[in-house]
Amino acid sequence: MYDVIIVGGAGAGLTAGIYAARRALKSLIITKNVGGQALETDKVENYPGYFKISGSKLMKNFQKQAIKSGSEIVFGGVNEIKEENKEFVVKTDNAKYRSKSIILAFGKTPKSLDVEGESKFVGKGVSYCTTCDLPLYKNKTIAIVGGGNSALEGALYGSEIAKKVYLIHRREEYRGFECFTEQVKKKKNVELVLNSVVEKINGDEKVKSVVVKDLKTNKTKELVIDGIFIEIGLEVKTDFVKDLVKVDEKGQIVINNLCEAYYPNTDRIRPGIFAAGDVTNIPFKQIVVSAGEGCKAALQAYNFVHGIKETGVTADWLHKKK
Secondary structure, three states, X not given: OEEEEEEOOOHHHXXXXXXXXXXXXXXEEEEOOOOHHHHHOOOEOOOOOOOOEOHHHHHHXXXXXXXXXXXXXXXXXXXXXXXXXXXXXXXXXXOEEEEEEEEEOOOOEEOOOOOEOOOOOEOXXXXXXXXXXXXXXXXXXXEEEOXXXXXXXXXXXXXHHOOEEEEEXXXXXXXXXXXXXXXXXXXXXXXXXXXXXXXEEEEOOOEEEEEEEEOOOOOEEEEEOOEEEEOOOEEOOOHHHOOOXXXXXXOOEOEOOOOEEXXXXXXXXXXXXXXXXXXXXXXXOOHHHHHHHHHHHHHHHHHHHOOOOOOOOOOHHHOXXX
């Protein structure tokens, strides 16, 4: 039995783990990876205390601090959360956990192409993070799918590592910053594949090629590649909690200023369930904002677990562990 289970291991979830553990709550963080979207950022220059740091290193620091504070971390995906006898049961692929409170902080999920071969080759040539996995493709041929800044930055990064980069986009023009677009066009080893969509990803043990369809001619061609990076944006995946908490039209979890969630389709606070970070309806999606929201959610979870009603200012540094 845990005092709090935190679903998600990036800025909001790890910060919640730090503050919850420092309040002497028995805390468990369940996450698919450590870092979430921050792993895609090569340079973070707007997080206080760091003039420049990679997103992956910043998140590793968060992780170390959460563990040092006393939080446990389990890797895996959460399939179901339900309430039983005023306790919450959290089910993953491999286990079942019980908790007095829940903090939902699982952020956004990379969008998928939903084409044949994509799910089969995840981790075997299909990736959703150029920053994380591009170094594995030194002097190889890769494809990057997308038309925004993430795809363009990925192509620039890939041009320095890979032998050949195909940049596939369904439109004639890219949606990212013009400065990135112009830089990409100057790279000799980057081939622009415009007005085109991926129809199929082929391979055996790993990715071998991708079938691309030209939307103007309807003709298809096969590109021989070693890996494909899908950079087409992010989405909120809250289907597994939509019967548990209130979500808005974008699928974001609706919270109040104390990070408390509501019963579905009502304005009644759902006791014991809190949410923080990019998975919520807060307007600003930044690491520092997510960290602050994670802190608030943990402190309010502490109040809930201990039956504290008042919400006055409490200095964390004055707290002593039990």
